Amino acid sequence: MHREIGPLRALANGVFCLGLLGLAGFGAVQVAGKNWQVQDTYHLSAAFDSISGLEPGGRVFVQGVDAGVVEAIVPPSTPGDPVRLTLRIDARLRPLIRTDAEARIVTQGVVGARVVEIRPGSAEAEILPDGGVIASEKPLELADLMQKASAALERLDTVAGSAEEGLAEVNAIASAIRGGEGTLGRLLTDDEPVNRLVQLTDRGEQTLADIQDNLDALKNTWPISRYFTRRGYDxxxxxxxxxxxxxxxxxxxxxxxxxxxxxxxxxxxxxxxxxxxxxxxxxxxxxxxxxxxxxxxxxxxxxxxxxxxxxxxxxxxxxxxxxxxxxxxxxxxxxxxxxxxxxxxxxxxxxxxxxxxxxxxxxxxxxxxxxxxx
CATH class of the missing domain: 3.30.1330.60 (OmpA-like domain)
Known part of the structure; x- marks a missing residue:
């Protein structure tokens, strides 16, 4: 049996369909905006020896501002050649990127995605034209940073071992005195014990200085240094x-x-x-x-x-x-x-x-x- 739809229900169905189409269109615009496909953009390129972890679609930032995406990655044709990136940049930020600008690949947070960060350059330099090439900075690899931190900790461990040896010698001298070996007069007249004490004192001062140097080096090693940077003081x-x-x-x-x-x-x-x-x-x-x-x-x-x-x-x-x-x-x-x-x-x-x-x-x-x- 054929049943007709009333005018009010037909109108409601039409409004519902238009709402779905509008929502789909809004979503498409948002997705396109995230990939910088609907804004006025222009292209720049940069070359790196290595781009480990960076993929097409990766974000590009200028002074922390979301400025575009990595549109394409061109692998090297022969071993040793650089990897070339094509960057699609928001045209509104074009006046900020000068001919002496630098690009580098960094990690967002400690374990975040790899992104391209652009340092704009000086105000005196000319604006980099469409299709221009940005100078690149060698990526800062987490493995290299951890290796430096490990080396600093090894040096600190060596210094601590030296301090322990010095304290053992001091304890040996103190034990000998408590055990009644020698006399106070011998300690005062014999230069050898006095010289040993002077040497141990000098060694102790050097050990403390080495420990302070290594602690200062650790404070400047990423990611430890980021803790002090966030707090704003050392x-x-x-x-x-x-x-x-x-x-x-x-x-x-x-x-x-x-x-x-x-x-x-x-x-x-x-x-x-x-x-x-x-x-x-x-x-x-x-x-x-x-x-x-x-x-x-x-x-x-x-x-x-x-x-x-x-x-x-x-x-x-x-x-x-x-x-x-x-x-x-x-x-x-x-x-x-x-x-x-x-x-x-x-x-x-x-x-x-x-x-x-x-x-x-x-x-x-x-x-x-x-x-x-x-």
Missing amino acids: DRDLALYRPNASRKSMTISESDLFDPGRAVLTKAGREQLNSVAEWTKEHLTKKTEVVIASFTDNSLDDLMAERLTQQQAEAIREYLVDNHGIDSAGWFRSRTVAAVGFGRHRPRMISAEPQGTSPDRRVEIILFTPQAAS
Whole structure:
């Protein structure tokens, strides 16, 4: 039996079909946009000795901005020749990429995808034309970095072994004295024991110096160095010491920003930081450095106090950078914004240390602006 569809149901079916077509079209545009197929683009090329892990469709970034994709990979025709990449770039970013620009292959995060990162070059250089070739930088391989870190650890192990041998000799001398071998007069008149002690002292000083050198080398080895870069400082005791700069600061109670013992900003805390950002921007210059220092009282032990205050300082830094851009110092420039958790520690060498009226649980926003010689 034939059954007719009413006009309202037919209209609803039509609207539903049009909705599906619109959704499909929207999805197609989004996919095409992700692959830079619908925007105005142009092409550049780069050559690398190795592109391990990079594939066609890989992302291209200019100063951290998603700028395009790897359109094609041309393998070498003979052994030893470079691998050539064809890059499709957003035409809106063309003025940023100059003839002295450099391209390198990096990893997003520690175990992320391989991408191409372009350093734009200098403002004085000419704009790289369509079809131009970008100078390339040798890719930074994780295996090479880990090998360097392993070598540094081996050197540290060797130094520790030397220190252990020195301590064993000192213990042997101490045991001989405790065992009644020789006399105090012999120790004072015989040059040999004295010379040995002097040699051991010199060796101990050299050992400590070698250990410090190796620790400094480890701090500059990726990925360890990225930890200090993220926090914005290397030495906590020196974070508030700027003898060549003027100092402006604002102190905020912990309770105005966080719930007790927490490092998650409250709604009132975010509103408070909006006012802090306005104050900060009134005093910032291109050379100003910002330090966010967090302190707490003696209610926690040292380890827990340091962890709490460090996470509080980083939460404030993230909010002020992400929402108010206080790390920006103009085109292609950024300023240091350090997040330092002092825990219960009171830093040394502060020219304007907070007075007793300041709460123990507090955060200080400090602006250091270098002063020119008069």
